[in-house]
Amino acid sequence: MNILAQNIKTMSSQEIALLTNKTHSNVLRDIRKMLDQFDKSLLNYQQYQIVTDEYTKRTSAINLDKDLTLTLITGYDVNTRHRINKRWQELEQQAQVSQPVVALPHDYISALEELLVTKKCEQAALEQVKQLQPKADALDTLSHAKGSLGIRETAKAVGIPEREFVTRCLGKNKPVSSRFLYRDDKGRLNAHAHRIKQGFMTQKLGSYADKDGHDFATVQVKFTAAGVAHIAKLMQNKPSGQLRVV
Incomplete structure (x- = not known):
């Protein structure tokens, strides 16, 4: 047939x-x-x-x-x-x-008005993409993070030099609620308790012996996969040393 x-x-x-x-x-x-x-x-x-x-x-x-x-x-x-x-x-x-009938502009002004509406729609779409890009980048970072990462690995994952990353996480000029890290009396980096409670970070105490047999205490701070994604979103397009409160 x-x-x-x-x-x-x-x-x-x-x-x-x-x-x-x-x-x-x-x-x-x-x-x-x-x-x-x-x-x-x-x-x-x-x-x-x-x-x-x-x-x-x-x-x-x-x-x-x-x-x-x-x-x-x-x-x-x-x-x-x-x-x-x-x-x-x-x-x-x-x-x-x-056959469908397509209405054409009756004059030059109508054509310009329709062109303006089209351009406005295109601009709105571009703005929406711009707003969603940081979230997309953060999710992409999370997809590459397997398990928990140390401070150095997290800094590398979010694309920031380690020193700058630590400075932002310390956030000395910000409220405690916006910080991720603090230094104890021995200068060691520690995770804030509220970030551990949020599931963004983990911390483990340990010890090791030097070549002379002396024991030293260590603090092992890590960012979870959720923490890596969260901090990547916060630091997206932020000036050095700034981190909003979230």
Whole structure:
């Protein structure tokens, strides 16, 4: 069975039979005869469609495009040709009505106003992308962080030199609630308790022995994957040493 493109108008053999006052079987016979006589190089398969009955597998109709329909009725009487031509005019008018109508600006000012609206929409979209970019970057950083990271590794993950990273996390000019790190009386970096409670950081105490056998206490501070993403978002596009309260 041929499948015609959706934009091709056709007339079925059944409708042709009604318009020509012929039996459908005779119209089918005429169509088959015409198709057999056609030079195959001139006949496009998109010009006709053979419809087959689902159960009997016999031809139930043949749909023809305008060109083949007019070729078919060339040998018919003048009244028949007139009826067919009139019907084709109706089909073509229906096709024109169904086409969507695009309203065009009536004057130069209207065209400028529509262009301005378009530009405003484009600018709004760009602003939205700009606002969402820091979050996207932070999520991308989180996707690359596997498990907890130390201070040096976290600084590298968010793209900030380690010293600058530590300075921002200490936030000496900020409220305690905005800080991540503090130094104890021995100058060692520690995680603030509220950041551990938030699930952004972990801290573990340990000890090691030097070559002389003396024990030294150590503090191991790490940022969790959630903490890496959070701090990356906070530090996005922030001047050195600044970190908002979150």
